[in-house]
Amino acid sequence: MKKTALVAIIIFILLSPLLFLLLSYQFTAFQEKYYSAPERKEVLDFLQENTEIKANFTALEVSHLRDVQKVMQFTDYLFYLVFALAVILGIVLYRKALLLKALFYSGIFSISFFALIFLFYFFGFSFLFTVFHQIFFPQGNWLFPADSLLIQTFPAEFFTRLSGLIFGKAAALSVIALFLSFYLKIKETLKNRQ
Structure with a gap:
């Protein structure tokens, strides 16, 4: 295997958990059902459409929401970049007949990654929450x-x-990637036998 193909596989594998996480975030975080309360809906509209906040949030709370808005914009740009x-990489790997291998290993790597995340989630969500906020x-x-009204x-x-x-949902996407690699491999094997 050429060095460039190996690098493409490694980058594809490393990007997969981030792609699955960002994809899950895009499809989950802003579903209307989570924002049925009027204040939540107002904040969602502010974050997504930059509408005016009429609720009695303090200046510090509004400042934090503006920062959240910036993080959300960054996350959107990151999603588009990672997706592209x-x-x-998927096209390159497909042309080199390495996409199945990359899908298989990205599924394994992503499942392992999310298993670790779930350990933190179940046994220390407040730690994850704090680290997230300290970073962003x-x-x-x-x-x-x-x-406070925000809390x-x-x-x-x-x-x-x-x-x-x-x-x-991100973990489910990882499992789907793994099973897709199995399915495509079986299909390829059956095709080659004919």
Whole structure:
């Protein structure tokens, strides 16, 4: 196997968990059913469409929501970049007859990655939540009193549930990638026997 093909496989494998996570985030995080309360809907509209917030959020809460908006925009751009790279790499690997191998190993790697994430999720979600906020909001404006409107609108249970759904769907995509590689390999083997 040529060095460039090996590099393409490795990059494809390493990108897969990120792609599955971002894809799951795109399809899960903004479903209307999670934002049925008026304040939640208002925040969602603000985050997605930059509408005015009429609820009585404090200036610090609005500042944090603006930072969340920036992180969401970055996440969208990252998703498009990772998706485009995965498609390009997929085409390259397909042409070199290495896509099945890459899908197989990306499925294994992604399942392992999400198994580790689930360990943290079940045994230390608050740790994951804190690390996430320290990375994306290093200025520290993400800590609010329990009685603040933002925390009342989006309690810890909201993020625990939504994160579980996102991680679960991403893990399911990993399993699908693995089974797709098995299915395509069997199909290829049967075709070669004819």
